Amino acid sequence: MDLLKQNAQISKEMLTPVSVNSLEYCETIINHVSRSFSLGINLLKGEIKKSVLIGYLLCRIIDTVEDDQTLETQVKEKYLRDFLNCFENIENSYSYSKISELLKGDKYHLELVQNTHKVFDVYFTLSQNTRNVLQKWVTEMCQGMILFISKQPNGIRIQNIKEYKSYCYYVAGTVGYLLTDLWKEYGCRITEKKYNELNKYSGIFGEALQTINILKDVAWDAKHENSIYIPQDILAKHGSSHEFILNNNYYYQNEKAVKEIMHIANDNLNVSLNYIKGISKFNFRIRFFCIFPLLMAFATLKKIKNAPNLLTPEKTIKVSRGEVKTIVKLSFLSALSNNFLIKSASHIYKLK
Template sequence: MTPTMSNIATLDDVRYQEHILQGVSRTFALTIPQLPPALREVVGNAYLLCRIVDTVEDDSALTLEQTRELAEMFIEVVSGTVEAETFARALYPLLSEHTIPAEHDLIKHTPSVIRMTHSFNPVQRQALERCIRIMGQGMAAYQESESLSGLENLAEMDRYCYHVAGVVGEMLTELFCDYSPEINQHKPALMQLSVSFGQGLQMTNILKDIWEDRKRGACWLPRDIFLQEGFDLNDLQPGCPERGFHAGLGTLIGIAKTHLQNALAYTCLIPSHEAGVRRFCLWAIGMAVLTLNKINHKRDFITGREVKISRRSVRATVLITSLLASQDWALKKIFAISSRNLPEVQIARS
């Protein structure tokens, strides 16, 4: 399909996307440029769309009704049935100081982001639209039920992770398969592993952000895992010395590790000559494993800063995985060594 003048992104739109990525994500600003040119713009745009949904969900100044209405409106913006300017004018004045300046700027420039979205091919657009629809509806629903009591059980945590990250894994897989017929040959296996890949990254973020989430009245930990260890999440306080809490945390660390093992299996299905796609995946996996190690070593941490990996660790991860990106045996060995101190927990296969 030949794009019309109304959905052709301008050079200014491309430049804005590259610029704002630096402001809203240190990690993705690092990993997205590793992708081949044919994927960079659409994956960068996909991240910005997800970040807009996150902004709607995270700004505490919005009421539940406003959050639901704005999430639904943005879904329609992405699908092309509501003007991006309408959404930006509705949300921008409502944003509070809790939303970082870069996200204020992103919301203000939603029309620029959407012009990029609408310039992609039909397969890419369909993948983006599906992801944002599932993510937007899911996030709004979970915000309405969030509390300090946590999620009911591990199955509910799985569902939450799917709506905020697993569906992103599916979207990326669709984009990778559209880009490469060779990657597309492995699509069934990749799609099966993609949700687990997303969950491994999301669980790592949930564990890292326990205390920041609690400050805004949310807890995404599963109650059943901790109750099995004799601990009630309603009693959770920073610096909690309870062995039951630390044991439950260890179980979740082990589950996240298993999901990241699946993420590595996913990456090894990408043809070895697609070094950029592999680096994009490997850097995320490597940083997640390092973060889990820090959480595991200091289970009594009270702020995310205490378990944040250093820039030196990031550089080492980038260097090692880049050098060995095409060597599956070496990648598996590195994963085994770097995660050897993490708990071993098996997860049920769907």
């Protein structure tokens, strides 16, 4: 019997009618706010599904606030700080939901913010330990966002690789640690020793996925989000700067700088394979949850590497539906075998 199925029915029965409605909402909205993670979340069962689902949605809410370029810096910082008050009681989340009327962004992301209270309604049905895990890492992420917003109120401008890694840690590495804490609580055969081994790679797993997101949207982020994540010192080394990131006269200089970040992405994706290899095959659903976005990241990096005119704002890097279907199949098989996992990654993108 799949150990992750245990207590699934009990979990539902313990919810109040209001919480059931809120859970149903959360299970629906995830399909509109996440492409890479919704499939894996839907495959999970019981308490671990609820925990990962709510963890993701909490992060998405604050990410929506951070991404809003129409908000004044002080207002944005206030909204992020106010969000942390929602962990204290459900009443605060009802008040917080009202800020959706003042935000700009994707309609489903705004709808999620409008229903912050439903996310916290389910949050308060989770075990105390799970709530502690989510609060700890979401708070860490939120405080990191505030740090960067306060330092760079006119738009993110990463200055060096140390700052780049710090940013990626706060917005994505934290998610890797959050997930590993949940695997320890709900997974099978994850001893304290195994947990410590996984945590060597937890942050890199999240940061690798974030670096791929940054690489595929370098020009878009610069033009539409007023955010430049390619470090200034790397651009300067190749004869460019943040000021000229979209200037065609500096295209080749900028491309060389971007390729340095590609090398980091490639290295981190390879290291992330060790993270998944360390998760017992008895945790099939957990492994699939981790493998699918990782293989998608390999496929995306390959497209980035081969894309002409990558630094054009109108350029869109996407994995085709046919490729996604193939990656889904490979992910299921890779969840059963570490050897097949390595072969799948190699098939999608030649490992170095």
